[in-house]
Amino acid sequence: MERIRELNLVITGVGGQGQLFLSRVISETFLRLGIPSLVAETHGMSQRGGSVIVHVRIGDAVKAPTIPQKQAEIMIGMELIEAARYVDYLRDGGVAIVNEKLITPPGRNVKLKEDDLLKYLREKPIKLLTVRSSQRAVSLGIPLSANVHMFGAFIGLLEAVRTLDSSVDDVVKSVLPRRFLDQNLLLYRAGKEDIKKELNLEEIEKIKKILTEKY
């Protein structure tokens, strides 16, 4: 596969949703493709159901562990409020893959609805792609694996803009956990398919330009 100079990705969500696992699977996949990455993980307090953002920086030119606002090409949003909170990390034209799952902060009388957040995200100068990762995971009987579906969606996006070839699937098999491997692979593939349905042809060229500008 071609080299990447720089691709910046933020993974956002609520502590406990598996952002760290997702970031590790992504960086491990790229390592096996021969591309280094640097991940700024979130440990400590916020893992207790707090707001979480993980910075994943892929490519040869990367040295600093965190991504400034307005400079990520991709956001994987595992939860709607947290996707909204961190959406300004995306550069103009950047792509947000967002799980349609709302987790309201407990005990605070929050009235926000899914639609308010989706509307807010749609008004941003970004490309919003929504997926139903939590639902998919529940229906496959592994409710805590929404992150695997989102991983599939992320890989599917890169494949669709042709920055990855299908050999990545072999790599993925070796980095996904052995436990529930069959269901996880199903979920991963579902993620890939679901995201491709969200993309149309003319958009793909536009997205490709944004994603690969710093390659």
Next chain:
Amino acid sequence: MKPYPVGKAVSLKKVLGIYSGVALLLGNEAIARGALESGVGVAAAYPGTPSSEIIGSLSEVAGDVGIYVEWSANEKVAFEFCWAAALSGVRAITAMKHVGLNVAADALMSSAYTGVEEGFVVVSADDPSMWSSQNEQDNRLYGLISYIPVFEPDSPGEAKELTKALFDFSARVKHPAILRTTTRLSHARGPVELGPIPKVKTKGSFNPSPAHVLVPSNARIRRLELLKKFEAIQKELNSLPFNKVYGDGRVLIAAAGLSHAYVSEAISRLRLTNRVRVLKLTTVYPIPEDILVKAVDGVDEVVVVEELEPLVEMQVRTILHKRDIEIKVHGRELGERAYEMTLDRAEAMLRRIFNIPTTSRTVIAADEKPQLSIPPRPPVFCPGCPYRPLFFELRRLVNQQKIKAVFSGDIGCYSLAFYPPYGLQDTCVEMGGSIGLANGFSRVLEDALVVSVIGDSTFYHAGIPALVNSIYNQHPQVLIVLDNLVTAMTGHQPSPATRVDGRYIPIENVVRGIGAEFVSIVDPYDIAGVRREFLRAVEYTRKEKKTAVLIFRRKCALVALDEIREAGEEIVPYVVDLAKCIGCGICYNFFACPAIAGRDDKKASIDPELCIGCSACAPVCPVRAIQPSKPVDLSKTLKYWF
């Protein structure tokens, strides 16, 4: 770049038998790996974010490698453990969060006076931006006061190499070394080259010497020795391969530790590569004087890039002044003292020096500012957390009976009781501070009830001396010990209250041994018991003017849940009987379990994905509408909770 063999997940343990290739390791795992590759014999620490994974991952592999690793009662104790090993010729590493070094500071100071026989690496993991801390101190300054050199790497890969180099350095100069990291290095995962792990030496011998007995007559001699030794160390540092000068231009960028990673990327982003010379500093205190003096030759300006305090800047200024070199030095006035370095901040400094305007691409336009108010999401008690029913019931009791109380809190998961809806932490300052402040409050506050709240790990860390004081001096406080049988906040390291092979130290034994007369042990899920015993304790302190101790005991839900799952026991989520639910909102507004939410009709619903079937919410419902989704015998899993 050759990855290690496919099929291995990432963790220190998984790459233990692999001696070459590249693995993705967390900065902290890289330090642990470096220690293993240096032949470390013992490791000890008290946990604290962002340091915990260093000793945590070493403890995972201790058995395989044959080294001794322990979680100690506090940082000072851990430091002393390792110091003794290094005095006896065994390589040792201890690691702590920045504030942990305050606790170990007494030992740190004296360790410079005694020196060591073998490599002794002290890792201080600082937390710029205070992601998980109560303050933002810059522990590089400890180098100044202790005469121990401080080093800071700029990537996980370098962290491993530097750890190895520091063991050798420390052994060579017979002096401890401080390896300083920050959250962004400790918790950055990146490529690390693996090397061989040698055979370890875990036993040594101790040679008595007056150098180890710091009575004043010896200490005076050691003080002079230390000053001489430090001068020699200063010279040695010039030959350490990690400090580097590269590139050329009229401006010298002196970048310390991790700031080098940010600024070097900022330099290429702003296309300044051909206009700057860079001095990469790994030795952040003291900085290598000869290298600096050579590096400034032919430049017009020096820009020091570092996080937090201007420590390197001060040294640069001092050295240039001393050597009569007149070059303009920039530093803190270009950047910021508070909070962590970012690419933006590094870029901004360079833009100011080179007069490069900002581009619109990085600025958020005003019309992009949120038109939606996004609710804050601080961390919360997990579903099943034993603290939730306790604080729920205490809040209710305090409100109902209009009890005027000061809750002197402490550091641990229970600090989250500060947030709504509980609001039961009036102070939270430093570990052990709960009982310590309560000692004072209980004597100077006229009519308030003083309640201190402390976790089991914090109790054993620094709570005991304060309790000894409270009981001996008869301070009228109610002490609540939250015994969840583990150090939960930092990732479930054992505390002395944790059962390990049946061994543990029950808190009630300690408390009674110290002389407490009122001691009661309560299950926090039993909210009627919480109420009854709390009121009894209040009555006792008011009447007797002495310290009452309440121990609320139930295991951290995350640990209990793990054990229940491991045992293959069924987890039965709870449901709301909508026919019975009256929509009062007590369960979602005041009990506030993340698994319970209010519906549009105000009735409650429970998310089966989040509910762990703990049953704690059932008794808070006034109409008993919360029930298990199918018949369940809770007594079968009760043993996992204690």
